[in-house]
Amino acid sequence: MDFPSRFDVIVIGGGHAGTEAALAAARMGVRTLLLTHNVETLGQMSCNPAIGGIGKSHLVKEIDALGGAMAMATDQGGIQFRVLNSRKGPAVRATRAQADRLLYKAAIREMLENQPNLWIFQQACDDLIVEQDQVRGVVTQMGLQFHADSVVLTTGTFLDGLIHIGLRNHAGGRAGDPPAIALSRRLRELPLRVGRLKTGTPPRIDGRSVDFSLMTEQPGDAPTPVMSFLGSREQHPRQVSCWITHTNARTHEIIAANLDRSPMYSGVIEGVGPRYCPSIEDKIHRFADKDSHQVFLEPEGLTTHELYPNGISTSLPFDVQLDIVRSIRGMENAHIVRPGYAIEYDFFDPRDLKYSLETKVIEGLFFAGQINGTTGYEEAGAQGLLAGANAALRAKGQQAWCPRRDEAYIGVLVDDLITLGTQEPYRMFTSRAEYRLILREDNADLRLTEKGRELGLVDDRCWAAFEAKREGIERELQRLKSTWVHPHTPQGDAIGERFGSPLNREYNLLNLLARPEIDYATLIELSGAGTPDRQIAEQVEIQTKYAGYIDRQQEEIRRLRASEDTRLPENLDYSSIPGLSREIQHKLGQARPQTLGQASRIPGVTPAAISLLLIHLKKRSASGKLEQSA
């Protein structure tokens, strides 16, 4: 039967991509349906109970700057907060939080249930309704049809999911959940390139069976960092520690002796796993000379004893898992609550997507999250928000929003995926962003909130707070610029002492702040008055300290901007462009880049090829004009 009412956007999947997609579309005012196979698992953290980290927190803050849920849920569910790289510069600092799974999930559920324009429905999705390469809706397991012209698929690891423990395997979407087999079959009929990826988890440990006195405690930072721009420490629940222990020679012997029972080494698993998140058997096999590896015991929550031993993800058989765990210091008597496993699943080649995350072949069909070959909650959430927003824009008949590489990590993520594709689960790192000094976690709001407001993603409360912050920064910059320190005054002498030589002329406070010897706190201490707002002070300081580098990157961006803005026609026949080598024609034909800038980032495409493309485009538009006038 047909569901009685129509929707503008249907989101399939209730993980991190699906919830951000549904929330974003609904915030933008279109009728949105979130379809999940199980309402109880909305916002579930399937892997380790942590949000953020290097590169990833940058995405979380961008989601936050666009009114998304992830950072706020983290502040409500976070039981330990740290800033990584705190001794390095602000561009590479990253906030990381351990989250209580239940609190996090509850926070997400609450936001979903209180979001106007959003309906939730529990039923697995089995089929898509597609008419003439245009999606029209979905069909659920029991044959119920929902109609909408924009559908966002966020299927995670569920598409034809296959769980491996040792040489045994069974179909599953996640431990305890069924896979989506019918939908996988259906999607494989579409003209999209499909592949298999693999990921894994470690066995979970009962904390009561662990001797923490033999491990190193890792508490959170004090004062406790917050994740959301509007978050506060007061929201945080009770804070707890993580624990660090190490594998040893005995652990490595056990693994080496049992490699033939690993589905990865016996060839049972075909999917490719992530290089940066290897299983413990992989680490020992590939880095045989390393005699110990770190293991982080992450608490799963405040109301459970379960621990997530990060660092020993494995798909070895259970008896080996038990031996491995019990060979590790402090876990000699550990009880395993849930066995570790590897999971293989379908993903679709992201090169078949547009910048909007809409598929190139089926209009109105958007993909977000692991279905695009990524890994990580943050990567999923960021894509979900973008896909949801673009699905809503499409429903409203408006142009898609496609953030560029120089605007957001979300832009880097999408551009990498759709330009280069991926051979392994794609994870964000700061080294992927060439404009790392501009794309900082601290300025995600300054980069994106205005755009988010324009799109309708940012509510009045967030917008007011943002405007106040932006004005505060401007005011403080002006004050520093117009406040002068003169030589031979008590202030001037104090500052000269800092520099190791007396001031020889007058300086404004901004000039002084640019010097490496002085930070904002010292400046205020020496000159008096300053802003009490931590975020404003931070912005003023970072902008001043990085000024030269930021200018240089801005110049680089400005230079490349034109080619980013030059669109390539979708129907361009690369084999007809004279001068392009066959190899480059093939590469361009495979990738079908949307802009000249994207074309230039395809490996092997030379500057000369870009020149030829430009000339071809110009010729096309010139002859087009001639035809029109004739």
Place this chain on the structure above:
Amino acid sequence: MSIVQDTIAAIATAPGRGGVGIIRVSGSQALAIARGLGGLEPTPRHAHYRDFSTGSGEVIDQGLLLFFPGPHSFTGEDVLELQGHGGPVVLDMLLQHCLELGARQARPGEFSERAFLNDKLDLAQAEAIADLIEASSEQAARNALRSLQGAFSRRVHELTESLIQLRIYVEAAIDFPEEEIDFLTDGHVLDMLDRVRDNLSTVLHEAGQGALLRNGMTVVIAGRPNAGKSSLLNALAGRETAIVTDIAGTTRDILREHIHIDGMPLHVVDTAGLRTTTDQIEQIGVERALQAIDEADRILLVVDSTAPEAIDPLALWPEFLAQRPNPERVTLIRNKADLSSESIALQSDPDGQVTINLSARSGQGLDLLRTHLKTCMGYEQTTESGFSARRRHLDALRQAASHLQHGYNQLIHSGAGELLAEDLRQAQQALGEITGTVTSDDLLGRIFSSFCIGK
């Protein structure tokens, strides 16, 4: 379609020693470069007679400076034309100075490309430009490759490799702070950075192409007695500089001659024939010859093609070649082709060893030798000459060096690893001009295969 462009510069006149040489600059920096080089505010479309000088006031050349503000110019952008004296060395210095003032070297066909994109050329001409870009970019790639053969190439690749290694450590420390690999603080990175900087300055020094062009290449004529070395010197110089007789051992000391080939300065050195001798004076001559050979940029090893040794002269002299570190510096000259009836030719074997059959006495084959010597200096009669390929390389190396210096300061004075990382990225980008680009994913791949990463 208007595309914001950076500023490009190139030598616009055909290579060679002409009366006038023109450098053309196009883009937003053209006016600034006019001010910098000419020290004046140019009147549009007006010929100014000026000294072209460096920032420190050193005069490079004198000539006409013309400024054409866009859009009424050849490319539609601001265009600057510097018409100076035609010598390639002077033009190269002038070009280098434009690059220092913010231009980058134009790719082949790029001026025409811009003219077309800015509606300065009609549609019919576009096809020709496409052909030009295609043909000359291939030519440029070949030239770049050619100028990259030998020791210089090895050094540049080693350098790139050590820069990548360094970046692996820096990026790993930034992206994986929890992995017990904080190289930024343990001095490891600083050591590596010092090494890369040392290597780079050595390469720059060794490349020394700028100096070679300015001061001229030193070519040593060496060989057995009576192979015709002095005849070759006289033939190249176009006058009787050396005494030529049939008596082996006539030249007992080294003779130096300064000549020009199409405006390229060459120091040609004639040496005593290499042989074991009891004659004390001749012995000293042989020693001096060997010393001159070691100092040479290029050695012309002359053999008498009528002599029995001529069948395989390189095999005949393994001890000579074994003592010389760079066999690629040697060109084999099979002289007296008029007597041995060998055909006048230049052959290049797969190892890059060049052999020229000629006759110094009759002058046959001398043109081949002259062209070959020009090639050795990185100077060719093509659209995108090896000359400019080398200019590009040197420019890239210098840019890389300046980024490394900047990054070094950041690390030393502020301990700012992320700023060092940015400077290293820029340095790599500069070197990418020579060695091809390294993507962030390449870098991550190297990190994962170098360190055991991941929780």
